[in-house]
Amino acid sequence: MTQANSVAATFDLLGDRLTLSILRQAFVDRARRFSQWSDRTAAPPAVLTARLAALVDAGVLVRAPRAGSADRYEYRLTELGLGTWEILVCVWAWQREWTPEWTLLPELVHTECGHRGPPVLLCRSCGRTVTTHDTDVELDPDALWHLTSGRRRSMRVADPARGDARFDEIMEAIGDRWSAAVTGLALAGVRRFSDFRAALNLSPTTLTERLTRLVEAGILQRAEAGGREYRLTHRGRALFGVFAFLLAWSEHAHPEAPEPGLRIRHKECGAVLLPGLRCRGCEVVLGRRDVRFEQGPASPGQSAATPSEP
Ligand SMILES: [Zn+2]
Numbered sequence: 670m671t672q673a674n675s676v677a678a679t680f681d682l683l684g685d686r687l688t689l690s691i692l693r694q695a696f697v698d699r700a701r702r703f704s705q706w707s708d709r710t711a712a713p714p715a716v717l718t719a720r721l722a723a724l725v726d727a728g729v730l731v732r733a734p735r736a737g738s739a740d741r742y743e744y745r746l747t748e749l750g751l752g753t754w755e756i757l758v759c760v761w762a763w764q765r766e767w768t769p770e771w772t773l774l775p776e777l778v779h780t781e782c783g784h785r786g787p788p789v790l791l792c793r794s795c796g797r798t799v800t801t802h803d804t805d806v807e808l809d810p811d812a813l814w815h816l817t818s819g820r821r822r823s824m825r826v827a828d829p830a831r832g833d834a835r836f837d838e839i840m841e842a843i844g845d846r847w848s849a850a851v852t853g854l855a856l857a858g859v860r861r862f863s864d865f866r867a868a869l870n871l872s873p874t875t876l877t878e879r880l881t882r883l884v885e886a887g888i889l890q891r892a893e894a895g896g897r898e899y900r901l902t903h904r905g906r907a908l909f910g911v912f913a914f915l916l917a918w919s920e921h922a923h924p925e926a927p928e929p930g931l932r933i934r935h936k937e938c939g940a941v942l943l944p945g946l947r948c949r950g951c952e953v954v955l956g957r958r959d960v961r962f963e964q965g966p967a968s969p970g971q972s973a974a975t976p977s978e979p
Pocket residue numbers: 792793794795796797935937938939940
């Protein structure tokens with residue numbers, strides 16, 4: 670095993686359309702079997718097999734024999750895998766607010782108080798609500814290269830999860846390590862083309878291509894301010910929660926790894942951000958077992974469910 674940067678390894682594993690789709694279905698639809706994911710994602714079998722194997726290798730899923738079924742194995746989320754729930758909640762919350770796909774999405778429900786809808790991000794150290802404006806993203810200069818110079822995944826299949834259109838928009842922003850790194854740097858306050866280039870060690874052509882895609886996806890906007898600059902749009906800035914939980918999970922998944930050199934600090938209390946989620950209804954800090962996704966009435970063309978009192 671090489672000394673992979675833990676954040677790079679996390680972007681590499683989870684910054685993938687099909688992988689997020691697999692996890693979402695494991696959580697929301699309780700998918701356990703190859704055939705269930707295969708039906709729902711329409712991914713080519715070899716690609717799906719590779720992603721499941723990568724999730725098993727990473728300790729996110731565990732594979733167990735399964736008797737009396739066409740599927741010889743089933744895959745279950747491990748404790749580490751279950752720990753991705755906050756990332757998925759943030760991905761869901763972003764999609765709900767910023768994409769036209771939100772009517773297709775299930776609803777998040779806080780079981781105890783019945784509140785439906787996205788929770789808010791908080792700092793577990795001091796208990797206060799956190800936004801990008803209350804935090805500093807700190808980057809060690811020598812960490813950047815490691816963030817992006819690790820082993821590259823072989824060519825991805827262009828659209829392995831076409832059957833699951835729900836991730837299309839967010840995947841422009843975090844769909845591969847490079848996009849994830851560019852978006853992460855933008856959240857850290859990097860704006861100038863030359864600074865992105867220095868940080869990522871990318872060729873100008875490749876970097877331009879990445880930045881252009883992020884502009885087209887409405888994550889960044891281009892500005893001329895005595896040079897080429899790229900700033901996050903509101904939509905891009907709203908990805909903050911996803912990144913905060915990706916970083917936190919990355920540390921949880923790689924406890925032995927050296928400090929990744931990328932951290933978010935909560936300005937008000939000074940602590941490195943340990944993010945949590947708080948219910949907007951009753952203000953309680955949420956645990957994984959406190960919430961559930963509920964499929965809405967989801968018939969196409971029908972307007973969203975009327976929020977009902979519990
Ligand atoms: Zn704090």
